[in-house]
Amino acid sequence: MRKLDESLLTHLPPFSELGREQIREILDRATPQRYDTGDTVFHEGEEAGRFFLLLDGYVRVVRMTAEGEHVTVLHIAAGQLFGIAAALGNERYPASAVAASDTIALGWPMRLWHDFTATYPGFAASGYKTVGNRMEEIHKRVVEMATQQVEQRVANALLRLITQMGRRTDAGIEVDFPITRQDLSEMTGTTLHTVSRLLSAWEKRGIVESKRKHIMVREPHQLVMLAEPAVSS
Amino acid sequence: MRKLDESLLTHLPPFSELGREQIREILDRATPQRYDTGDTVFHEGEEAGRFFLLLDGYVRVVRMTAEGEHVTVLHIAAGQLFGIAAALGNERYPASAVAASDTIALGWPMRLWHDFTATYPGFAASGYKTVGNRMEEIHKRVVEMATQQVEQRVANALLRLITQMGRRTDAGIEVDFPITRQDLSEMTGTTLHTVSRLLSAWEKRGIVESKRKHIMVREPHQLVMLAEPAVSS
DNA sequence: TCGAAAGTTTGCGCTAGGACAATGTGACGG
């Protein structure tokens, strides 16, 4: 296997303060891994043996209920750490990680988490910042689920997807990985039927455009309007 | 003001590994503070100037929507750290903290967070563990809100309250701080009316017993049954 | 090239639970 290039990491937050040799050390201990769309990187409840950096693609963080229903907690984009259970004092992964598109990740044995945070300046801070951002995002989810209607939640979910993992095209912004109505319903706590109806309605109004597994937002601003709670006055 | 006694902290996780003198140092830098029921310890969005340890009482972590609705994210019991924004790389508090009962807390300037984590063994780990537990709890909230009916959510919320902050009495387990239907509805994303109806129904069945601002669970096991998703078969 | 599987759309009926409204009741300050 050929050596990984240092440029992979140099500009990423967890490593941006580090020198060439330090990055070399880190890379030499990493195991790169490919995952196809739908592959599971790790399972909820499994012993947290490794932590990861997503180099390319997208990963979905999913929890499953006793009844087998899936709930998507958040999405992770390239450049971010994930599976960092150790940062939170967990022995096991609290949720599953599933590749939302074909992805490449670097993995390290979890015991190195403590080495890395102790040794490399900025690494710990960056990791905790990541945790903080996710905490913030999940808080928002809770508030949304507690206060908003389904249409607003789906609009918000879609807006989040295009801002965080959208691909700009000449016709609008497209979600950068294959996504089904079912996926969107698992992000918003509704059914694929309702999502389908909403997307159909939005498509009629020219706000979105979608083909099987692809969703493109033509009028983000319109979607923002839909995402806001209905004004009564 | 008289000196705080070291025994306040010795057995609490963040400090359990520390010696007498270290605890003394920590206490000497703390500012104790009383809060009456309903007082706000800090506001969402406010600059995160201090972090706290709850010595006695209960604190509610609340977020507010643009429309002024409150959503209770979680509750904190005595012995726990809170307002630890710095642990997550936040400059501002991501939510408000409101005293759910008369409480006493110790506060430290936020810059000491870094000193404490660097200086005192076990302190950092304990703080991150706290964050991890809360993350886990919020995950569960998201899953509940996405998959369960209102009755199940309220039952779950009540179960959580009596396990984490319940007071055993001879007639059952009582929520250990004043709590209204409104409060419970803000924890579960429903209305106070629906909560009232549920509690009335449960009271008729002898599962709970409630007077104004007090809720006692007589039959926790029955409540557990209600908290589980309806079995169809 | 064809069939099956996966994803999507749409119709219809029903109900959980929200909105609105009115009344009841315990607590507390003057």
Add this chain to the structure above:
DNA sequence: CCGTCACATTGTCCTAGCGCAAACTTTCGA
């Protein structure tokens, strides 16, 4: 002791959105 306020209960109505069901379409493997 009384008035007021905060909290609680309950009834009635109504609709968002789920469950169920059927049909359609795209993709992909044999």
